[in-house]
Amino acid sequence: MRLPWYIWTSFVSVTCILIGGYWDISWHMSIGRDSFWTPAHLAIQLGGIVSGVAGSYLIISTTLRRGVGIRVWGFCGPLGAFIGVWGAATMVVSAPFDNWWHAAYGLDVKILSPPHVVLTLGILGVAAGAVLLVISTLNGATGAARDRLRMLILVIGGEILVLALTAILEHTFVSNLHRADSYRAMAIVVPVASLAIARAAGGRWATTTIAATYTGFMLLALWILPLFPAEPKLGPVYQPITHFIPLEFPLLVIVPAIAIDLVRARIEAWPRSRQALVLGVMFVATVFAVEWPFASFLQTPATYNWFFGTHYFAYFMQPEWYTVQHEFMPDDAFAVGMIEALIAGTLTSWLGLAIGDAMKKVRR
Numbered sequence: 001m002r003l004p005w006y007i008w009t010s011f012v013s014v015t016c017i018l019i020g021g022y023w024d025i026s027w028h029m030s031i032g033r034d035s036f037w038t039p040a041h042l043a044i045q046l047g048g049i050v051s052g053v054a055g056s057y058l059i060i061s062t063t064l065r066r067g068v069g070i071r072v073w074g075f076c077g078p079l080g081a082f083i084g085v086w087g088a089a090t091m092v093v094s095a096p097f098d099n100w101w102h103a104a105y106g107l108d109v110k111i112l113s114p115p116h117v118v119l120t121l122g123i124l125g126v127a128a129g130a131v132l133l134v135i136s137t138l139n140g141a142t143g144a145a146r147d148r149l150r151m152l153i154l155v156i157g158g159e160i161l162v163l164a165l166t167a168i169l170e171h172t173f174v175s176n177l178h179r180a181d182s183y184r185a186m187a188i189v190v191p192v193a194s195l196a197i198a199r200a201a202g203g204r205w206a207t208t209t210i211a212a213t214y215t216g217f218m219l220l221a222l223w224i225l226p227l228f229p230a231e232p233k234l235g236p237v238y239q240p241i242t243h244f245i246p247l248e249f250p251l252l253v254i255v256p257a258i259a260i261d262l263v264r265a266r267i268e269a270w271p272r273s274r275q276a277l278v279l280g281v282m283f284v285a286t287v288f289a290v291e292w293p294f295a296s297f298l299q300t301p302a303t304y305n306w307f308f309g310t311h312y313f314a315y316f317m318q319p320e321w322y323t324v325q326h327e328f329m330p331d332d333a334f335a336v337g338m339i340e341a342l343i344a345g346t347l348t349s350w351l352g353l354a355i356g357d358a359m360k361k362v363r364r
Contacts, residue, residue: 003148006081007137009054010130011156013084016047017123018159021166022221022247029245029314032234036099044119045095051126052088055081069364078364080132087125094119120167127160135200136362150201151209157197158213164189165214165251174248174310175321177295178328180337187284187345190253192352195260195279199356204261211257218250222309232315239313239324249308252294256286272353279353280346284338299326 020043027033027040059077062069069077098115134156138149165172171185198206225244232241260279267275297303304311313324322329331337 003145003152004137006054006058006133007149007152009050010080010084010133011152013047013051013054014127014130014156014159016043016050017126018047018162018217020044020047021123021163022217023225025166025169026221026225026244026246027230029316030230030232030241030243032232032315036095041095044123045091048088048091048122048126051084051129052092055084055088055129059085078133078136079362080129080134080136082129083125083132084129087122087127087129090122090125091119092122094122123163127156127163130156131160131197132359132362135359136364138201139360139363150203150206153197153201154203154206154209155213157194157201157210158217160197161190161193161210161214161253162217164193165253166247169247172251173323174295174298175323175327175329177291179331180334180341181331183284183288183291184337184341184344186251186253186287187280187341188348190256190287190348191280191283191345192348192355194253194257195349195352196355196359198261198264199353200359204265207257207261207264208254211254215250215254218247222246222249223306226306226309226312234315237315238318239315241315245312245314246309249298249303249310251287252290253287255290256283259286272350272357276350276353277346280344280349281342283349284341284345288338295328299328 020040024038024040024044027038055077058081059069059075061067062077062081063075067076070079070082072082094115097118101113101115131153134149134153138146138153141149165186168185168189172182176182194207194210198210203209223246225246228244230241230244259282263278263282264275267278270278298308298310303309310326317324319325
């Protein structure tokens with residue numbers, strides 16, 4: 001069976017946003033925000049445009065031929081197409097808002113500034129639309145086509161996991177990984193992002209495949225970006241920059257993903273709340289067990305190389321900052337924070353399982 005064209009546009013839209021988003025953060029870290037018309041910004045908006053154009057065509061064509069779909073304001077089409085078009089429109093609106101924000105308040109480097117929140121909501125819409133388009137096709141597929149669709153949706157799930165962890169980047173720098181805040185942040189986004197798609201797609205190693213996609217992308221970006229020259233165009237410059245600065249070494253979420261996949265099949269018949277409790281606690285406990293000692297290793301001179309990349313610093317990082325000093329930030333409320341992480345992991349695991357079960361029923 002040949003896969004429908006909109007399956008591939010769904011993949012392309014999320015991939016463009018993923019590459020553009022990572023590139024844009026690196027651009028801010030290496031060069032600064034010199035213009036809206038950077039290649040990174042254009043790649044992000046291209047992802048939205050692909051989703052918007054493809055979704056609009058799908059809706060109009062379905063409406064004209066009186067096809068099957070949901071109805072909105074007289075139009076008929078797949079649910080994913082409507083959500084993708086909304087997300088694309090929101091992304092486009094965020095562009096002039098972002099320009100105005102920087103002109104009015106300066107060239108900030110915060111990930112979740114108000115215009116970036118609007119952009120993030122749009123990206124969420126595009127990603128959700130892409131997932132629903134693929135899932136609705138997967139739910140009606142059989143044989144080899146179903147296997148191809150399952151692998152594609154898991155790869156898209158890994159890309160969404162990259163976007164989700166990028167949104168909490170400021171909480172998960174290496175210097176924060178001995179603080180409960182970082183584990184609480186991971187517990188909020190990782191279980192819901194990975195379990196929802198793993199549950200809907202099915203498969204023995206679904207969660208592991210999603211985490212492996214995240215890990216593979218982050219490693220490739222870490223190793224490839226420094227090969228290209230760059231220099232700051234804004235000041236003050238505290239770090240010498242001669243090439244693009246990548247993000248840090250990926251979080252070890254693949255380890256709890258493997259643990260979750262080993263357990264998921266054994267508890268699948270349990271009530272959702274009991275599954276969520278087991279999976280949420282397992283996620284937090286496992287990621288803590290591997291990330292804490294690994295973070296200590298990343299602070300050592302043995303990792304100041306191209307493979308681990310812990311010697312890369314953004315031009316605006318001051319010499320006395322914890323990150324530059326390879327030191328951990330203190331945490332005065334660690335125990336409370338870890339309890340909150342366990343609660344958050346359980347709740348988001350339940351939410352992920354619930355969303356996954358709901359997506360299994362999507363047919364249009």
